[in-house]
Amino acid sequence: MMIQQQSCAFDQTSGVRKALDLVADKWTALIIMALAQDTKRYGELHRKIDGISQKMLTQTLRQLEGSGLIHRKVHPVVPPMVEYSLTLLGETLVEPLKALCSWAAEHFHEVEAAREQASTEKTNPNEAA
């Protein structure tokens, strides 16, 4: 086992990995973005993100809470009511995330076009002649 050290955060892998491991959870960013607008209840998140299962929602929520990015407020009422909101730390993540989403909104057409072209080239190799 070796310890590798680097000075610049995005010059090497370590800093990048820490960011991605947090965000690349496929659901993490969705939840952050959903909560960026306002506080939401468990069911609201479940309905809003919709593709997510209870398992993944709860699991990701727990992880985000443990990482200090969201706050979980339990209201002692019946039926149970739990509200999730971003912490101050969580709010700082919204900006970079929005930057990424803006990029996607702006360029995903080009990405899909490139993919289309890549498929076409595989199908019709004579194009390259």
Added chain:
Amino acid sequence: MMIQQQSCAFDQTSGVRKALDLVADKWTALIIMALAQDTKRYGELHRKIDGISQKMLTQTLRQLEGSGLIHRKVHPVVPPMVEYSLTLLGETLVEPLKALCSWAAEHFHEVEAAREQASTEKTNPNEAA
């Protein structure tokens, strides 16, 4: 099957998903960031990222090439030499990615502190008294 439409890209899930599906590959962002500096050969990337296997490197490289984010230039020499570089489209992704990495560099201490505290609270529940 239902079609859900939204006006704002990061208001709903679809736009966010497209961005994350591209970046959340655990290796994709690393490669983009590695190439952000300059053109690199296969072996250089392999050495620089280092945690990656040949399989994942090649696989991710192919995917990025197919998405039009990187360019693959084969030099007809022996031994073989292949250089990878960002396309113009790929370069547009660097900015948002750096934003994310900057966030990580700036806040990952807080995240780890929160995680530490979360573990402590589980171990010592009497803290909350």
Added chain:
DNA sequence: CTGAATCCCTTCCGATACTG
């Protein structure tokens, strides 16, 4: 050097059922 292909183990994650 660059890469393809296989094996195989691990993790992810969705579906389902159950609880306070």
Added chain:
DNA sequence: CAGTATCGGAAGGGATTCAG
């Protein structure tokens, strides 16, 4: 409503081997 527990398929990804 807001979870927890378990099962099982699917996918991710590492190690190894072979090839041009």
